[in-house]
Amino acid sequence: MSGRAGSAHADADPESDSNPVLIARGAYLAKAADCAGCHTAAPVPTQPGAVPKLTVPFAGGLGMSSPFGTIYSSNITPDPVNGIGRYSYDDFAQALRKGVAPGGKRLYPAMPFPSFAKIDDDDLHALYAYFMHGVKPVAAPAPPTHLPFPFSQRWALTFWDWAFVPDRRYELAPTHDAQWNRGAYLVQSLGHCGACHTPRGPAYEERGYDGDAHLYLTGGTNDHWFAPNLTGDPGSGLGRMSAQDIAAFLRHGHGAGLVTFGSMVQVIEDSTQYLSDDDLAAVTAYLKSLPAREPAGxxxxxxxxxxxxxxxxxxxxxxxxxxxxxxxxxxxxxxxxxxxxxxxxxxxxxxxxxxxxxxxxxxxxxxxxxxxxxxxxxxxxxxxxxxxxxxxxxxxxxxxxxxxxxxxxxxxxxxxxxxxxxxxxxxx
CATH class of the missing domain: 1.10.760.10 (Cytochrome c-like domain)
Structure with a gap:
């Protein structure tokens, strides 16, 4: 690991976006960020009893429920018309870190850009290389999002971003070791765990983006699923689970006699099962360090x-x-x-x-x-x-x-x- 928590690989030239090593690293990071989970529509039957029609990874079209209406994920394949094929690296960085697409189009906060703002430059370059050179273009538009007024006025998101988006990279905590920092980086940035596991306020903002906020990772409701408390609460949290149990749960969906359910099933299938042993150990070390908050049961x-x-x-x-x-x-x-x-x-x-x-x-x-x-x-x-x-x-x-x-x-x-x-x- 280099001087930054996200720089677990330093053997690729970030300026050479077609570098196979960089693309492979970007593919791993895309799994860590579970990009496919939101940007791939669920298979649907063409008619009752028919074999489901398969969908293409990263082509968008997944409808995500929000208090304001259904938000559809976009096509993030490198197709130049329907996807992000014309994005420069700076365009890509602006979209991921600030929620602003080319042309000044503001993205809805169903996209976890408040968390992605913490992704470091090396990892962002690797992700860009992967999506431009490691993903197959799909020439199909994703369904447009049509929210009712006033939520249809995307310009108003300028003020939302100003009020709630922490525009800064992850900074190493000098009081903790390299493993803890790696875990904190993965949980807070690429993993965007708080997008589901942190409660949201009246403006749909997450009530904190790191352990300094009392409500961070204390549980949140999304699309009528409750993502549970990840702090050390021995009742409804992780207090009675060992680090090994948590790692097994993230790898296979089974740990300490528990089995995952709901939207977390897809997260494990598309994302956490592919994390390296070192990264899983880092994530669990960070989670086990969180003090018990918002106890229940x-x-x-x-x-x-x-x-x-x-x-x-x-x-x-x-x-x-x-x-x-x-x-x-x-x-x-x-x-x-x-x-x-x-x-x-x-x-x-x-x-x-x-x-x-x-x-x-x-x-x-x-x-x-x-x-x-x-x-x-x-x-x-x-x-x-x-x-x-x-x-x-x-x-x-x-x-x-x-x-x-x-x-x-x-x-x-x-x-x-x-x-x-x-x-x-x-x-x-």
């Missing part, structure tokens, strides 16, 4: 009540509200003791997502179901069925409340109103 797996509940379920005692629903629909995979099955089904006992103050993800998973990641070296993906047509709002609230108050879990109940509001928001 509590877990005591050694409590007498935890063992009594498991024994009662085994004995067929399902008198508690929600217990019978759990026994009928959930226990087969998640087990009567709530410990799940390693490398297959997640544990619910002590699961940080179960203990989170925000229940959006729990409800959405129960309504829609989901699937674990499909990674190169991880266990086979498993599916969770959807219960939208099997359980009423009241039944969902009852079983989630049971889960959040069983096996040593201690988190507030889920109300029927909460379930109904989330189902209405996702039209399920």
């Amino acid at each position: 509590h877990y005591d797996g050694q409590s007498r009540a935890a063992s009594q509940t498991a024994q009662a379920l085994k004995a067929g005692d399902v008198e508690r509200p929600g217990a019978g629903i759990f026994e009928s629909y959930c226990a087969r995979c998640h087990q009567q003791d709530g410990n799940g099955v390693a490398q297959k089904y997640p544990r619910l006992a002590g699961n940080p997502a179960v203990l989170a103050a925000q229940t959006t993800s729990l409800v959405r998973l129960l309504v829609e179901g989901g699937a674990s990641p499909n990674t190169e070296d991880g266990p086979p993906p498993r599916k969770m069925p959807a219960f939208a047509g099997k359980l009423t709002d009241a039944e969902m609230a009852a079983v989630l409340t049971f889960i959040r108050s069983t096996w040593g879990n201690a988190a507030p109940p889920v109300t029927t109103r909460e379930v109904g509001a989330i189902r209405s928001a996702i039209h399920k």
